[in-house]
Amino acid sequence: MSKEKVEVLVEGGKATAAPPLGPALGPMGVNIGQVVSDINKKTSSFAGMQVPVKIFIDKETKQYEIVIGTPPASGLIKKEANLEKGSGKAKHEMVANLLIEQVIKIAKMKETATLGKSLKEKVKEIIGTCQSMGILVEGKPAKETLKDIDAGLFDEEIRLEKTELTAEELAKLEEEKKRLAEELAKRKAEFEKIAKEIIAQMAGKARGEIKAKLVLAGIPDEMIKELLPIEGAAAAATAAEAKPAAGAAPAAEKKEAPKKEEKKR
Secondary structure: OOEEEEEEEEEEOOOOOOOOHHHHHHHHOOOHHHHHHHHHHHHHHHEOOEEEEEEEEEOOOOOEEEEEOOOOHHHHHHHHHOOOOOOOOOOOOOOEEEOHHHHHHHHHHOOOOOOOOOHHHHHHHHHHHHHHHOEEEOOEOHHHHHHHHHOOOOHHHHHHOOOOOOHHHHHHHHHHHHHHHHHHHHHHHHHHHHHHHHHHHOOOOOHHHHHHHHHHOOOOHHHHHHHOOOOHHHHHHHHHHHOOOOOOOOOOOOOOOOOOOOOOO
């Protein structure tokens, strides 16, 4: 049985017969409108995201099979949390909070691309990804929520496959995200103030000594690099001295004067 394969990238729930899908399906002799409708049903949960789609078509019977790919779990988490990116310091800086219903929703979206056999195991995988992105789950660090999962705290939600949130719950999540962002900004400002005070007090001392003091004060490494460049002012001065002035001719290389040939007697 000969089959043709068509691969396209469509926006979730918004596939159309326009290029690239329509022209690719045209020569196959299938009902394009029906294929588009089926794709939109299968991708509706990925609204606003680009989704890889494969369509396998039997050339003789014109029957087709649609296989939907899914974006990475991290992409689905960011969409659900309404974030552009996760935390760069997931161990210390939390940037958003998800409820168990949202985690279940993501786990169901990724059901064919996760290792877990049961929905509960798949949920735990998604929570593990949340942990690496600095995302709280149910208002707790992901590691603690995993313990709650193991203790059966969310067995009923998982059994019922709950994925819907009320408008009130969504509003509270947005408020929580704003609160976390404000806390991060405040903490950064405090660290920056302390760091600048230490650097000013230790002016003239070795860079290593200043850095040790900053580390002891708990200043983040990125901020230390920003406020205390690796080479420091001394390196800049050295570089300036080493760099020839604009328009200056390079120093002439010393050449050994050729020895005069002795006259033959």
